Amino acid sequence: MRTVIAMAILGVMAASPAFADSTTGTVAAFDRVDHILVLNDKTIWDLSPVIDLVPEDLRSGDKIKITYTSAGDNGWGKVDSISAVEK
Structure with a gap:
């Protein structure tokens, strides 16, 4: 019985929960061909899987919020x- 309880506790501890978060920043560059977004703080986002979420008129200098x-x-x-x- 103790083994079953211990396994259950370990299973719960090992599962990493998913949390919603967001970041805001200013666009330094956006490569429309490779779908790479670079913010002024030097963070790089690969937007290939979600390219349909990118505003069509996105350009350098725009302030954006990314929820992930x-x-x-x-x-x-x-x-x-x-x-x-x-702005």
Whole structure:
């Protein structure tokens, strides 16, 4: 019985929960061919899987908000939305 309880506790501890998070920044560059977004703080986002979420008129200097699902210690898992932030 103790083994079953211990295994259950370890299973719960090993599962990394997904958390919704967001970041805002200013676009330094956006490569429409390779779908790479670089923000002024030097973060790089590969938007290939979610290119349909990118605003068509996105350009350098735009302020944006990226909402994503966190993968815990493994970084970000999935981009949920990309939206312009009012200037």
